[in-house]
Every structure is written in structure tokens, then in C-alpha cells.
Amino acid sequence: MSSATETDNVTASNVHPNSLRVYNTLTKQKEPFETLIPGKVGIYLCGPTVYKEAHIGHMVGPVIYTFGSEEQKKRFLPRIANLDDWWCQGFSEPGAGSDLASLKTRAVREGDHYVVNGQKTWTTLAQYADWIFCLVRTDTEAKKQEGISFLLIDIKTPGIEVRPIVTIDGGREINEVFLTDVKVPVENLVGQENKGWDYAKFLLGNERTNIARIGMSKQRIARIRELAGKEMSSGRPLIEDERFREKLAAIEIDLKALELTQLRVVAADAKRGNTGRPDPASSILKIKGSEIQQATTHLLMEVMGPYAVPYIPEHDDRWNEPSEVPDYAPSAAPNYFNFRKVSIYGGSNEIQKNIIAKAVLGL
Amino acid sequence: MDFDLTEEQSILKDSLDRLLADTYAFEERKRHMASAEGWSAEAWNRYAEMGLMALPFAEEDGGIGGGPVETMIVMEALGKALALEPYFATVILGGGFLRLGGSAEQRSELVSGVADGSVKLAFAHTERNSRFDLVRVETTARKDGDGWVLSGSKSVVLHGDCADRIFVTARTGGEADDETGIGIFLVDANAEGVSRRGYATQDGLRAAELTLENVRVPAEAVYGDPSDALPLVRRVVDQAIAALSAEAVGVMSAMHALTVDYMKVRKQFGVPIGAFQVLQHKAVDMYVAIEQARSITLYATMMADSDDAAERAKAMHAAKAEIGRGGRLVGENAIQIHGGVGMTMEYAVGHYFKRMTMIDVAFGNTDHHMRALARAGGLFSAAA
Ligand SMILES: Cc1cc2nc3c(=O)[nH]c(=O)nc-3n(C[C@H](O)[C@H](O)[C@H](O)COP(=O)(O)OP(=O)(O)OC[C@H]3O[C@@H](n4cnc5c(N)ncnc54)[C@H](O)[C@@H]3O)c2cc1C
Ligand SMILES: Cc1cc2nc3c(=O)[nH]c(=O)nc-3n(C[C@H](O)[C@H](O)[C@H](O)COP(=O)(O)OP(=O)(O)OC[C@H]3O[C@@H](n4cnc5c(N)ncnc54)[C@H](O)[C@@H]3O)c2cc1C
Numbered sequence: 215m216s217s218a219t220e221t222d223n224v225t226a227s228n229v230h231p232n233s234l235r236v237y238n239t240l241t242k243q244k245e246p247f248e249t250l251i252p253g254k255v256g257i258y259l260c261g262p263t264v265y266k267e268a269h270i271g272h273m274v275g276p277v278i279y280t281f282g283s284e285e286q287k288k289r290f291l292p293r294i295a296n297l298d299d300w301w302c303q304g305f306s307e308p309g310a311g312s313d314l315a316s317l318k319t320r321a322v323r324e325g326d327h328y329v330v331n332g333q334k335t336w337t338t339l340a341q342y343a344d345w346i347f348c349l350v351r352t353d354t355e356a357k358k359q360e361g362i363s364f365l366l367i368d369i370k371t372p373g374i375e376v377r378p379i380v381t382i383d384g385g386r387e388i389n390e391v392f393l394t395d396v397k398v399p400v401e402n403l404v405g406q407e408n409k410g411w412d413y414a415k416f417l418l419g420n421e422r423t424n425i426a427r428i429g430m431s432k433q434r435i436a437r438i439r440e441l442a443g444k445e446m447s448s449g450r451p452l453i454e455d456e457r458f459r460e461k462l463a464a465i466e467i468d469l470k471a472l473e474l475t476q477l478r479v480v481a482a483d484a485k486r487g488n489t490g491r492p493d494p495a496s497s498i499l500k501i502k503g504s505e506i507q508q509a510t511t512h513l514l515m516e517v518m519g520p521y522a523v524p525y526i527p528e529h530d531d532r533w534n535e536p537s538e539v540p541d542y543a544p545s546a547a548p549n550y551f552n553f554r555k556v557s558i559y560g561g562s563n564e565i566q567k568n569i570i571a572k573a574v575l576g577l
Numbered sequence: 578m579d580f581d582l583t584e585e586q587s588i589l590k591d592s593l594d595r596l597l598a599d600t601y602a603f604e605e606r607k608r609h610m611a612s613a614e615g616w617s618a619e620a621w622n623r624y625a626e627m628g629l630m631a632l633p634f635a636e637e638d639g640g641i642g643g644g645p646v647e648t649m650i651v652m653e654a655l656g657k658a659l660a661l662e663p664y665f666a667t668v669i670l671g672g673g674f675l676r677l678g679g680s681a682e683q684r685s686e687l688v689s690g691v692a693d694g695s696v697k698l699a700f701a702h703t704e705r706n707s708r709f710d711l712v713r714v715e716t717t718a719r720k721d722g723d724g725w726v727l728s729g730s731k732s733v734v735l736h737g738d739c740a741d742r743i744f745v746t747a748r749t750g751g752e753a754d755d756e757t758g759i760g761i762f763l764v765d766a767n768a769e770g771v772s773r774r775g776y777a778t779q780d781g782l783r784a785a786e787l788t789l790e791n792v793r794v795p796a797e798a799v800y801g802d803p804s805d806a807l808p809l810v811r812r813v814v815d816q817a818i819a820a821l822s823a824e825a826v827g828v829m830s831a832m833h834a835l836t837v838d839y840m841k842v843r844k845q846f847g848v849p850i851g852a853f854q855v856l857q858h859k860a861v862d863m864y865v866a867i868e869q870a871r872s873i874t875l876y877a878t879m880m881a882d883s884d885d886a887a888e889r890a891k892a893m894h895a896a897k898a899e900i901g902r903g904g905r906l907v908g909e910n911a912i913q914i915h916g917g918v919g920m921t922m923e924y925a926v927g928h929y930f931k932r933m934t935m936i937d938v939a940f941g942n943t944d945h946h947m948r949a950l951a952r953a954g955g956l957f958s959a960a961a
Contacts, residue, residue, distance in 0.1 A: 313846045336917045382928075448754075516944070520732060521732065523939075558912075559917075
């Protein structure tokens with residue numbers, strides 16, 4: 215066992231470090247993480263900048279690297295690493311969420327291209343994406359998992375329409391994507407036709423690991439400590455309140471254990487070699503990682519006390535004058551609301567438990 | 578015990594439920610929320626016509642003479658409909674000070690306006706450092722001739738932006754956390770020296786930041802004893818907690834109904850998701866939490882009028898903590914079971930979840946009341 219306990223999601227999720235960048239929703243710029251917080255991955259903090267979302271190239275990069283053709287690797291990987299291209303994930307459909315394999319978006323081969331028709335939904339940051347990687351049905355006769363292919367689609371191709379979906383916190387991060395007679399060159403097929411489900415499972419295993427977001431939770435805990443030192447309760451800083459401190463300690467224990475669990479998963483993965491199949495233990499990371507993120511966003515909201523109540527959108531000019539509402543407070547409740555998503559996406563926590571029950575416990 | 582409603586109470590419940598079902602559908606609510614006021618004047622007038630504003634006031638003051646049970650019925654119905662109107666601020670909080678702290682003259686001056694819907698009230702207490710403590714007041718009231726001069730800042734004044742008159746806690750003596758030396762003053766929202774900044778709250782209601790700069794009020798603005806009004810504040814807030822608990826029960830049951838319906842229609846893996854036992858059990862946990870919340874709300878309602886301040890406070894701590902943790906369980910599971918749909922602004926369930934979350938923050942969150950109940954010695958005493 216090595217002495218390194220300082221992990222971040224880069225090492226843990228088999229991602230080439232260069233492929234990780236953040237999209238700064240405020241400046242609408244793509245920036246390397248290092249420019250924000252050196253060495254840290256992903257921050258969702260309270261404060262004037264509400265959140266910065268990692269772009270999704272880190273999901274498709276490893277798929278292309280592992281299953282793509284030489285041409286695809288040459289064409290896409292450097293641009294993913296440099297952040298020249300932004301990607302979004304076109305898996306889910308209105309009728310295919312947890313039951314992803316029931317997806318209906320059709321791709322029909324016509325000469326040197328596919329014609330794609332259908333609808334994707336919940337597509338994160340599609341409004342900023344250059345490319346969308348899609349699961350499409352190429353064989354309607356086969357068993358549902360065996361008729362799926364993995365296509366790389368330029369999102370500016372005629373016939374693609376992106377419509378925003380507003381989330382409960384007022385955020386604009388997800389979209390519906392409509393595909394009507396979209397022509398996709400056959401060279402954009404990853405691997406073999408009708409083998410897309412295998413590549414998707416590989417990607418989802420990585421996604422689960424990445425969703426653990428241990429670095430981000432550490433950052434949030436630091437923020438909770440800082441702000442609970444500022445907010446007063448019964449004449450003392452909230453952080454001195456025993457009940458509050460115990461709640462924080464309980465979350466910290468969970469997080470420390472998960473950090474070690476993550477290292478164990480990574481170490482086991484390295485030893486086993488890349489099998490292209492997700493380790494069912496990655497479901498543990500998803501379950502606990504999302505629970506910790508949700509517990510910390512809730513606790514951060516609690517820090518604010520009554521000041522969690524005002525809804526003040528960012529850069530609301532009317533709030534330029536000084537006010538009693540601390541500038542770090544208004545994003546706390548929206549973050550708590552928004553983070554309900556983490557137990558839903560990337561395969562819901564119920565689905566992760568089904569996976570463990572079957573694959574680990576043999577039930 | 579008899580938990581049945583009287584005939585009159587049943588009529589109140591049925592007619593209000595029907596009114597809201599007919600006129601306050603979720604799409605209507607969205608429209609009201611997006612309007613400049615953030616609520617519906619039409620709906621407000623309908624409540625007044627139905628007598629909801631007059632309900633808790635004594636008949637001799639021009640009211641209907643309803644009690645905590647009537648308030649519970651109304652608040653639960655408003656919770657189910659996610660009503661945006663300033664009923665809680667005006668009738669429960671403001672009306673509470675009027676009923677419980679107002680002299681005969683003060684009541685005769687104001688009750689009729691509240692009862693017909695023409696006067697809106699609010700309660701300004703929270704300050705930058707008060708968090709959930711009722712005792713911590715730094716706003717000051719200085720005696721000036723017959724009247725008083727108020728100075729200070731108040732935060733998150735629920736519906737403080739539309740209120741005509743605002744009940745304000747201010748210190749007439751003592752230190753920031755002394756039990757005595759707190760007075761309660763009725764301030765005209767347009768008085769000189771009053772400035773307010775209104776905003777939407779996370780759950781789509783409205784609130785305001787309030788600044789008082791040497792605001793002069795007459796002697797008649799004082800409610801109760803200007804040097805010892807904390808017991809009155811506690812009493813009004815206790816009744817408000819009982820009312821909020823009832824609203825929470827309405828919010829939770831509506832969320833649950835939406836969730837169970839969704840479980841029957843949403844299909845994955847070829848079956849309704851309601852066929853998955855893990856989701857059935859979640860829905861059952863929600864159901865149990867709601868019934869427990871309903872029971873503790875009944876207890877709070879029965880205790881709301883009690884003159885035993887210590888026992889009454891314990892009942893409210895228990896109720897607020899129970900609806901806080903039950904509400905969180907119900908809300909989080911409602912979103913989870915809806916999957917992606919639950920995360921969308923367009924769909925109702927998220928709005929119930931947000932209201933529930935903000936109810937927990939109002940007048941002390943779960944932790945605050947759990948701690949207070951523990952400090953007060955709990956609900957059941959030790960074996961002799
Ligand atoms: C904010 C957000 C961002 C997202 N971003 C993307 C994206 O970029 N790209 C993309 O492709 N998708 C994305 N998704 C979609 C996400 O992966 C789906 O929401 C998720 O797979 C669940 O599907 P669903 O929403 O249709 O819920 P459903 O599958 O309908 O599930 C509803 C409920 O039923 C439960 N359930 C379903 N099946 C079972 C079962 N067998 N046993 C027990 N319980 C079950 C679920 O756990 C859930 O609680 C995003 C979702 C959200 C909320
Ligand atoms: C102290 C004690 C006193 C008892 N007294 C009496 C008595 O006086 N008279 C009498 O007739 N019996 C009595 N019982 C028996 C009792 O009713 C049974 O133990 C009970 O019905 C469970 O049956 P089982 O033990 O065979 O467990 P199982 O039925 O084998 O259950 C094992 C586990 O599986 C779960 N399970 C089973 N079916 C399902 C399902 N469909 N969905 C989800 N989970 C499921 C159970 O909840 C349990 O956790 C007693 C038992 C105990 C422990």
C-alpha cells in the first residue's frame with residue numbers, strides 16, 4: 215500500500231489528465247482545472263461562481279482510446295485533450311432511462327453514412343457541445359442489447375435541434391436533443407456495429423467512478439468549515455455547536471473511508487489490467503459518493519440558516535447595494551436541490567444496488 | 578379521543594379543497610408566481626370572500642371565531658395547492674399578534690381590514706446574527722416623548738414586500754440575548770425611514786429585507802408590554818409552527834400522491850416502476866412519515882392555545898422537528914422516484930420539494946428544535 219491518500223478523480227477514473235477541463239458557466243470559457251484550484255478536480259461551491267462543470271470529453275475519450283479506429287484516435291483524442299471539442303452524452307431517451315437498452319433512436323445505414331432519427335433527453339450541456347456521442351439502434355430484430363451501436367455525431371449536423379430543460383434550481387444544464395434525418399458518416403461508428411452496448415458499459419463504469427467526486431466533496435467540507443465559522447448561532451460561531459460538528463464529523467468519516475475504497479478499486483483495476491468491463495465495485499463509489507455529495511450540499515445549506523431562503527439569481531443587478539444577505543448564501547439551497555440529480559444520473563442508486571446484488575452478492 | 582371534524586369543519590375543508598382544485602391548478606400557480614407580485618390578488622379575494630381571513634378572529638372583533646383546528650384545515654389545504662398568497666404572514670403571524678397581543682382598540686382598528694382582505698401584515702424578526710433564536714434582537718426602540726424610534730435591519734421578512742403593516746421586534750432594554758427588554762411594534766410599511774427590498778424565495782414565495790432608520794411610531798404601535806413582549810412573540814410563533822406543520826402535511830401528501838401516481842404509469846424494463854419492491858417500500862416509508870407528521874401536527878394543534886408555555890413549546894419543538902425530518906424524507910424520495918422528471922422546473926414535484934425544504938428553515942430547522950426539545954427535558958419524563 216502506498217502512502218498516497220490524496221486522490222482526485224483523475225487518477226481514479228482512468229482519464230488522461232489532460233482531458234479534464236472545466237467549463238466555467240459564468241465566463242463561458244473552457245479552462246483547465248489548474249487555473250481554478252491547482253491540483254483539484256471539480257468544484258461545486260457556494261459563492262459568486264455557482265458551479266463549474268467538468269466537460270464530458272473525459273467519458274468518450276477512453277472509449278475512443280480503447281475501442282476506436284486509429285483514424286478516430288488521431289482525429290478526436292488530441293482535440294478532446296486540448297479541449298478544442300466539447301462533448302455531450304446522448305444516451306438517455308424519454309422512454310429509456312434506467313432501462314437504457316430499450317432505446318429507440320434509429321440509425322439506418324445508407325451507403326457511406328447512417329441516417330439517424332429519434333430523441334435524446336437530459337443531455338448535459340448539449341447547448342455548448344461540439345459533438346454528441348450517441349447510442350443508436352442499428353438492429354431492431356436482435357435482443358435489445360445486441361442491436362445498439364455507438365456513434366460520434368457532429369452536433370452542428372443539419373437535423374439536430376437542442377432544446378433546454380430548466381432544472382428545479384433554475385439551472386440550465388440539461389437539454390432535449392431531437393434528431394431528424396441526421397446524416398452521420400460511417401467512419402464515425404466506434405468499434406463494430408451492434409456492439410455499442412459493450413462500449414457503453416465500459417463508459418458507464420468509468421462514469422460511476424467519476425461521479426464519486428471525492429475531491430469536490432473535500433472542497434465542500436472545507437467550505438462548510440469556513441462558513442460555519444462565520445455564521446453565528448446563539449452568540450457563537452455555528453462550527454462550535456456540538457450537534458453541527460458531529461454531523462460534519464459523520465460525513466467526514468464516510469468520505470475518508472470512501473477515499474480509501476476508491477484507491478482500492480483503482481489498485482485492483484491496475485492489477486487486473488484493462489478488461490474493458492466495469493468492476494461492480496465501482497457501484498459502491500457511485501452510491502456512497504453521491505450520498506456524501508448530497509449530505510454536504512444539505513449541510514452547507516443548513517449553515518446559512520434563514521439566509522438559505524432568498525432566491526437571488528447570479529448577477530442580479532438589483533443586489534449591487536450592500537445587504538444583510540451574505541453573498542455566499544443564495545446558491546446554497548439551489549445546490550442542495552440540484553444535487554438530488556447525483557443519485558439519479560449515471561445509473562440511479564437503485565440500479566447500482568441491483569448491480570451489486572446481482573454481480574457481487576450473487577442474488 | 579375524537580379526531581373527527583365537526584360538520585362545519587368538514588364543510589370548510591371540502592369547500593376550500595374544491596375551490597383550490599378548481600381555481601389553483603399547478604399551471605395557474607406558475608402564472609401567479611411569474612407575475613410581478615408573485616401571487617394572485619384574485620385568489621386572495623376569494624379567500625377573503627370565503628371568510629378565511631376572518632376565521633381565527635373572535636366574533637366580537639368581527640371575526641368568525643375559529644380555533645387552531647380551523648387554521649390547521651386551511652393551512653393543509655393551502656399546502657396541498659402550494660398557495661403563494663400572504664395568508665400565513667397576514668393571518669397567522671400578523672393576525673396572531675393582533676389576536677394575542679392587541680388591546681381592544683388595536684383590534685377594533687385592524688381586524689376588519691384583515692378580515693376583508695384589504696390589509697396585509699407581516700412579521701419582521703430575523704436579524705443577521707439571530708439565526709433561529711427568538712431572544713436575539715439587536716434592532717432598537719428608543720422612547721421618544723409618547724412614541725418610539727426604531728432602528729435596525731431585519732432579514733427574510735416573509736411577504737414583507739407587499740405588507741401594509743409590519744410587526745417588528747425591537748429592543749427597548751437589555752443586551753442582545755436578554756429575555757426581557759424586547760418589545761413588539763406595528764410599523765407602517767410606508768413610514769418615513771422604512772426601506773424594503775423584496776425578492777423571491779427559493780420556493781417561489783416572496784420576502785423582503787427591511788431597514789429601519791429612525792422610524793418614529795406612536796404609543797398605539799406598541800403591542801403588549803414593550804419591555805417584556807418575548808412571551809407574546811413565543812406564543813405567536815408557537816401557533817405559527819402549528820400552522821406551518823399543517824401546511825407541511827398538505828405539501829407532503831400532495832407530493833406523495835404525485836409520486837404514487839407516477840409509479841403506476843412510468844414504465845421501465847417492461848413494467849410500471851411501481852412493481853419494483855424497493856420503490857414500493859420507499860413509497861411506504863413516505864406514507865408512514867406523512868401519517869406521523871399528521872399525528873404530531875394534531876398534537877401541536879391541540880397544544881397551540883395552551884397557556885402552559887413550557888409544554889406548548891415542547892409540542893412545537895416536536896412537531897417542527899418531525900415535519901422537518903419527515904418532510905425531507907418524503908421530498909427527497911419523491912424526486913428520486915420520479916428520476917429525471919423530478920429534476921425539472923416544469924413539473925410540480927420539485928416545487929413541493931422546495932416548499933418543504935423552506936418550511937424546515939422557517940422558525941427553526943429540525944436540528945434547532947431537536948436541540949431545544951432535548952434541552953427542555955424531552956417529552957416523556959424519567960421513571961420515578
Ligand atoms: C441532471 C441530469 C443530467 C443528466 N445528464 C445526462 C446526460 O448527459 N446524458 C444522458 O444520456 N443522460 C443524462 N441523464 C439521464 C440519467 O441517466 C437518467 O435520468 C437516469 O438513467 C434515470 O432515468 P429516468 O430519469 O428515465 O428515470 P427512470 O428510469 O424512469 O427511474 C425512475 C425511478 O425508478 C427507479 N427504477 C428504475 N428501474 C428500477 C429497477 N429495476 N429497480 C428499482 N428501481 C428502479 C429509478 O431508480 C428511479 O428512482 C441526466 C439526468 C439528470 C437528472
Ligand atoms: C420471536 C418470534 C415469535 C414468533 N411467534 C409466532 C407465533 O406465536 N405464532 C406463529 O405462527 N409464528 C410466530 N413467529 C413466526 C413469524 O411469524 C415468522 O418468523 C415470520 O412470519 C417470518 O417467517 P420466517 O421466519 O420463515 O422468515 P422468512 O419468511 O423466510 O423471511 C426471511 C426474510 O425474508 C423477508 N421476506 C420474506 N418474504 C418477502 C417478500 N415477499 N418481500 C420482501 N421480503 C420478504 C422477511 O421479511 C425476512 O426478513 C414468531 C417469530 C419470532 C421471531
